[in-house]
Amino acid sequence: MSVSGSLVTVVIADDHPFFRDGVKRALDNSGHIQVVGEAGDGRQALEMIRAEQPVVALVDYQMPELNGIDVVHAVIRDHLPTRVILLSAFTDSAVVFKSLEEGAAGYLAKDTPRGEIVDAVLRVAKGQTVVPAELAGGLADQIRLRAKSNTPVLSDRERQVLAAFARGLSIPQTSAELFLGVATIKTYAQRLYEKLGVSDRAAAVAEAMRRGLID
Known part of the structure; x- marks a missing residue:
C-alpha cells in the first residue's frame, strides 16, 4: 500500500477538473493526506490506482469509460489494497446500499462539505465505512427489505x-x-x-x- 510517511495517499477520479481541484486542495491542506494522482475517466482512474496503490480512491459514481462500480469491481478482482469511496450527485439509499454491497468502502454526496470529505477519507483509511448521515435510516430500511425479498426497491x-x-x-x-x-x-x-x-x-x-x- 502506497504511503508517504504518515500521510494517507489518495487518488481522485472525476471528469470535472473544477471539482477535482477543490477536493484536492482540501485533502492536501488537511496535513494528513497526500493526493498522489488525478484521473478524468474510469479507465485512467483504474490505471492510476494500479500504479500508485493509494490507501483511498475517491471515485465519481458516473464517469466515461468505466463507472465507479466498475472501478470497485476491478479493484476487488485485482486484489488491490485501495479502499474506494464513491461520490455522486444522487444519494438514493438503494443505490448507496448497492454500492456498499458491491464492495465500496463509502459513498458520499458530491456537495458534501470538503471538511467532511477529509474526515471520510481518514475514517475509511482506518477501515471504517462512511455514508451520508441522513441516509443511515434509509440504509437500515434497505437491509430489512432485502433480507425479506430479492425484489429491488425502486424510487x-x-x-x-x-x-x-x-x-x-x-x-x-x-x-x-x-x-x-x-x-x-x-x-x-x-x-x-x-x-x-x-x-x-x-x-x-x-x-x-x-x-x-x-x-
Missing part, C-alpha cells in the same frame, strides 16, 4: 421512468414526458439497470414484469 422517479419504458418510450421521449434532462433520465435508467441486473431498456421491462414490478 418513485425510477418507477416513472420504468413505466415510460414499458410503454415503449425512448430515453429522449421519456425526458420530454417527465420534463427532465436526457442526462438525468440516463442516470435513472442506469440505476434501474443495476437494480434489475440488466443492461438495456427492453431487458429492464422484461425483468420488471417477471418480478411483478409492472403489469
Whole structure:
C-alpha cells in the first residue's frame, strides 16, 4: 500500500477538473493526506490506482469509460489494497446500499462539505465505512427489505421512468414526458439497470414484469 510517511495517499477520479481541484486542495491542506494522482475517466482512474496503490480512491459514481462500480469491481478482482469511496450527485439509499454491497468502502454526496470529505477519507483509511448521515435510516430500511425479498426497491422517479419504458418510450421521449434532462433520465435508467441486473431498456421491462414490478 502506497504511503508517504504518515500521510494517507489518495487518488481522485472525476471528469470535472473544477471539482477535482477543490477536493484536492482540501485533502492536501488537511496535513494528513497526500493526493498522489488525478484521473478524468474510469479507465485512467483504474490505471492510476494500479500504479500508485493509494490507501483511498475517491471515485465519481458516473464517469466515461468505466463507472465507479466498475472501478470497485476491478479493484476487488485485482486484489488491490485501495479502499474506494464513491461520490455522486444522487444519494438514493438503494443505490448507496448497492454500492456498499458491491464492495465500496463509502459513498458520499458530491456537495458534501470538503471538511467532511477529509474526515471520510481518514475514517475509511482506518477501515471504517462512511455514508451520508441522513441516509443511515434509509440504509437500515434497505437491509430489512432485502433480507425479506430479492425484489429491488425502486424510487418513485425510477418507477416513472420504468413505466415510460414499458410503454415503449425512448430515453429522449421519456425526458420530454417527465420534463427532465436526457442526462438525468440516463442516470435513472442506469440505476434501474443495476437494480434489475440488466443492461438495456427492453431487458429492464422484461425483468420488471417477471418480478411483478409492472403489469
